[in-house]
Amino acid sequence: MAPPSDASQPCLAAGCRWGGSEEDRVILFPEGAIKLQGTGRQVLERCDGQRTFGEIIAELQKQFGAADPAKIRSDISAFLEQLQKKRIVDY
Amino acid sequence: MRLMVPNPLALIAEVTHRCPLHCVYCSNPLELAGTKEELSTEEWTSVFQQSGKLGMLHAHFTGGEPLARTDLTELISAARAAGLYTNLITSGIGLNEQRLKTLVDAGLDHIQISFQDSREQAANWIAGAKAHAHKIELSRAIRRQIGENKIAFTVNLVVHRQNLDHLEEMIAFIEQLNPERVEIAHAQYYGWALANRAALLPTQSQLAKAVAIVANAEKRLAGRIRIDSVVPDYYAKYPKACMGGWGRRLLLINPAGKVLPCHAAEVLPGLLFENVRNKTLAWIWQESSSFRRFRGEDWMPEPCRSCDRRGEDFGGCRCQAFLLAGDATVTDPACSLAPSHGTVESAVREANSGAAVAQPAAASSFVQLQKQTTDLWSYRTNPE
Numbered sequence: 001m002a003p004p005s006d007a008s009q010p011c012l013a014a015g016c017r018w019g020g021s022e023e024d025r026v027i028l029f030p031e032g033a034i035k036l037q038g039t040g041r042q043v044l045e046r047c048d049g050q051r052t053f054g055e056i057i058a059e060l061q062k063q064f065g066a067a068d069p070a071k072i073r074s075d076i077s078a079f080l081e082q083l084q085k086k087r088i089v090d091y
Numbered sequence: 092m093r094l095m096v097p098n099p100l101a102l103i104a105e106v107t108h109r110c111p112l113h114c115v116y117c118s119n120p121l122e123l124a125g126t127k128e129e130l131s132t133e134e135w136t137s138v139f140q141q142s143g144k145l146g147m148l149h150a151h152f153t154g155g156e157p158l159a160r161t162d163l164t165e166l167i168s169a170a171r172a173a174g175l176y177t178n179l180i181t182s183g184i185g186l187n188e189q190r191l192k193t194l195v196d197a198g199l200d201h202i203q204i205s206f207q208d209s210r211e212q213a214a215n216w217i218a219g220a221k222a223h224a225h226k227i228e229l230s231r232a233i234r235r236q237i238g239e240n241k242i243a244f245t246v247n248l249v250v251h252r253q254n255l256d257h258l259e260e261m262i263a264f265i266e267q268l269n270p271e272r273v274e275i276a277h278a279q280y281y282g283w284a285l286a287n288r289a290a291l292l293p294t295q296s297q298l299a300k301a302v303a304i305v306a307n308a309e310k311r312l313a314g315r316i317r318i319d320s321v322v323p324d325y326y327a328k329y330p331k332a333c334m335g336g337w338g339r340r341l342l343l344i345n346p347a348g349k350v351l352p353c354h355a356a357e358v359l360p361g362l363l364f365e366n367v368r369n370k371t372l373a374w375i376w377q378e379s380s381s382f383r384r385f386r387g388e389d390w391m392p393e394p395c396r397s398c399d400r401r402g403e404d405f406g407g408c409r410c411q412a413f414l415l416a417g418d419a420t421v422t423d424p425a426c427s428l429a430p431s432h433g434t435v436e437s438a439v440r441e442a443n444s445g446a447a448v449a450q451p452a453a454a455s456s457f458v459q460l461q462k463q464t465t466d467l468w469s470y471r472t473n474p475e
Contacts, residue, residue, distance in 0.1 A: 015201045015242050030203070087271040
């Protein structure tokens with residue numbers, strides 16, 4: 001599988017959903033859970049199947065204005081690709 | 092004062108020991124819980140509510156065959172209402188598209204169907220039941236449901252001496268069922284599987300080939316099907332971190348309400364396992380003598396006590412120590428450093444000297460299959 005394209009619309013994969021409490025948000029999936037804080041959480045909360053990957057990147061680049069936009073893009077792309085391989089995210 | 096114990100993460104709910112299959116590798120105890128002792132709908136509902144309050148995340152419905160409970164829909168819905176992620180581990184017998192839809196509507200998150208083989212006759216021979224064709228049909232129904240409802244689908248394949256030689260074919264077979272995940276699990280030698288070990292334990296060469304085939308499939312299927320594989324501890328250098336450590340992450344409730352740290356713990360002598368009918372789950376987890384017995388490191392003998400790996404494998408499996416070495420307090424014999432490792436070595440030696448595989452028997456009934464294979468293995472029976 002390739003990394004997400006700008007037009008793709010990332011979402012949680014089948015059988016994966018949010019759980020836990022507001023302070024302790026986790027993504028639940030068939031054999032486990034990942035605790036999400038900070039940027040990871042901000043990325044996945046935008047993976048709603050509506051926003052495109054391009055839009056998600058643009059929103060986060062704007063939010064983290066001080067950081068290198070190219071690095072933000074490559075980090076998020078690698079993060080989603082890794083979760084896609086685990087069948088937690090689809091795009 | 093004792094330190095607070097972190098809460099468990101997941102509940103394994105053995106809702107019944109009744110099962111239409113008779114798999115020879117079943118890790119259920121030889122002494123199965125009877126139908127009359129089973130917890131009621133209300134009792135399970137209370138268990139799920141308590142689990143949710145304890146901060147647990149997953150409820151794994153297993154058995155036996157969970158579908159044998161006519162109230163399974165209510166149980167799934169109660170677990171989901173308590174905030175738990177619901178996972179149904181099933182043979183698929185007793186499920187059709189309509190009942191599946193009902194379960195999904197009740198909040199089922201994930202379904203895991205076991206396959207015994209890719210070849211129908213061999214699969215039915217292992218399961219002691221004509222189940223294979225139905226499982227294929229059901230897997231297609233699951234795919235249709237997923238399109239609409241977003242549940243996850245896993246295929247579980249238990250591998251052993253009798254089917255490892257055509258692992259590639261089995262993976263190709265599973266691929267066309269199109270699950271999100273595949274679990275390739277080597278049989279674990281407890282319960283019925285231990286009784287049938289001589290017929291199930293693979294050879295070194297079968298295992299080496301299998302490892303390469305799985306690694307290859309992982310690469311080929313990356314992004315499409317996730318493969319989780321469980322390695323056979325008899326061939327490992329160090330033991331498995333059984334259940335992620337005793338009383339550390341998981342708890343299991345058997346059909347009669349007994350709370351156990353793992354699937355096999357009932358075989359251990361001298362331990363009193365509490366029942367959810369008499370005590371709260373929180374008390375049992377935190378305070379009961381059975382959960383405290385092997386928690387942490389105080390109980391550890393040498394070589395575990397001074398071993399660098401003690402925080403990773405927790406001394407291995409207590410039940411295996413008892414079953415193979417006759418003492419639950421010693422290092423898991425699967426560990427190459429264990430004084431009792433010889434018991435595992437001799438089983439492995441035997442596995443590598445004997446005949447490789449038997450010829451699958453064809454039969455039209457379970458009774459016939461049983462008769463034909465009495466010298467090879469015993470099929471799992473059903474509780475009273």
